[in-house]
Each structure stands twice: as C-alpha cells, then as structure tokens.
Amino acid sequence: MLDKTSEIEINPTHFKYWVFDLDNTLYPHEVNLFRQVDHNMGLYIQEKFDVSYEEAKKQQKQYFMNHGTTLRGLMSEHNIDPYGYLDFVHNVDFSELNEDLELRKSINKLPGEKFIYTNASTSYARNVLNQLGLEGCFKDFFDIHDANFNPKPDIRSYHKMIEKFGIDPNHAIMFEDIACNLNPASELGMRTVWVRTDSDWSAKGLDHKKVDHITTDLSGWLSYLTQNL
Numbered sequence: 001m002l003d004k005t006s007e008i009e010i011n012p013t014h015f016k017y018w019v020f021d022l023d024n025t026l027y028p029h030e031v032n033l034f035r036q037v038d039h040n041m042g043l044y045i046q047e048k049f050d051v052s053y054e055e056a057k058k059q060q061k062q063y064f065m066n067h068g069t070t071l072r073g074l075m076s077e078h079n080i081d082p083y084g085y086l087d088f089v090h091n092v093d094f095s096e097l098n099e100d101l102e103l104r105k106s107i108n109k110l111p112g113e114k115f116i117y118t119n120a121s122t123s124y125a126r127n128v129l130n131q132l133g134l135e136g137c138f139k140d141f142f143d144i145h146d147a148n149f150n151p152k153p154d155i156r157s158y159h160k161m162i163e164k165f166g167i168d169p170n171h172a173i174m175f176e177d178i179a180c181n182l183n184p185a186s187e188l189g190m191r192t193v194w195v196r197t198d199s200d201w202s203a204k205g206l207d208h209k210k211v212d213h214i215t216t217d218l219s220g221w222l223s224y225l226t227q228n229l
Helices: 033-049 053-067 070-078 082-089 101-109 122-132 155-165 179-187 218-225
Strands: 017-020 113-117 140-142 172-176 191-195 213-215
Touching (some): 101 218, 172 179, 179 191, 213 218
Parallel strands (some): 017 113, 017 172, 113 140, 172 191, 191 213
C-alpha cells in the first residue's frame, strides 16, 4: 500500500517526469551491491594514503558527512583524480542483483518520462539496470560527471539535472533513499518519495515537511500506484 506523510492522494497522471535515484532505491538496501562499493571506497583510501583499513573507513565516513560523497571530499581535500576513483570503486560483482520484473512493469506503466539521477557514473548505472532487468525503462541519465562532481544534495546539481532533462519541477516527482537529497527537490517544487532503509545514512538531514511520501518497498509502492493504469 501507499505510505503517505501528506493528505494529498497521489494521481500518477499529474506527473510528466519521474526522477529516480539508483543505489538502494531501485533495489533493496539489503542487497550486497552498495556494500561492495562502500568496501572499495575504504580500500581506495587505504591504498592512497597508506593507512589501515579501519582508519580509511573513519576518513571515508568523515568525507561523506562533510561533503555529501566520499569522492567530493577526496577531490576537495586531496585533489584526487575522480575518473580513476570511480573506476576503482565501481568494480563490483553485479550478480548480487536480481531481476525485478514487477518493478519493470510498474515503471513502464507510469505516464510521462522516466530518468535516473545518481551520484554514481552512467556506466555503473547501466550495469545496475541491466542486472535488474530495467534496461530501456529510462529516457536519460544524470550522473556525477554531469553534475561537475557536485553531488546531491548540492543545489547546483539539481539545477543542472532539471536543465539537462528539460523538466518542469512542478510536474515532477523524485524517489530517493537518502532523505536530505529530497530537500532541494522539494524546494524546487518537486513531489518527493523517501524510500526509507534501516541504514545509518538514510534518515540523514530528514525534514518531514519536504517528504511527501514514505515507503520501504519501492516495487510494491509503484505496483499499487499503477494498478489501475
């Protein structure tokens, strides 16, 4: 069923643009994929600065908390090469993901245009979508390169995303597992759906006034939403 934080019923025909985050949004947080990415981030810092893995993870968390992503922190504080970093951390086993044919069916039934907005790279996003059986479901991608390496929730990234996709925020809805990443979307006029997980970072920066709907199961949420379409 639909979990709501507002009294407004969602009418899918109201929206022309559907903007989806990737990791831990289009697949369950319990899947091991992003844990692999997270592990690789620690390995990268360990090798780059010749520290223990435990110390590397502490540094990684601090970069994330202070800059929004580990990459942004490493670029800001150490001027690292973002391309080499992304190649390293995205070298993962995508077979951890399973096809979600129900999600594919629901996304394809949504009216309007569907997009991916991710702090990862497009090549990584395509690998994720292919493994989930969601290839061809989305019109375009906005990735960390498009954002000039300014990640969500940097408002500059949202403006660039809106410009690239050519969307009207007042007719758009955004899905995201990290609550603070919905704040700029809401401020720009988008409806927001928080795909809540039990991770430490999912509720980071939560502002209930800027979250319109909450679900812990995106596939089931969209299936319910599109059942009469």
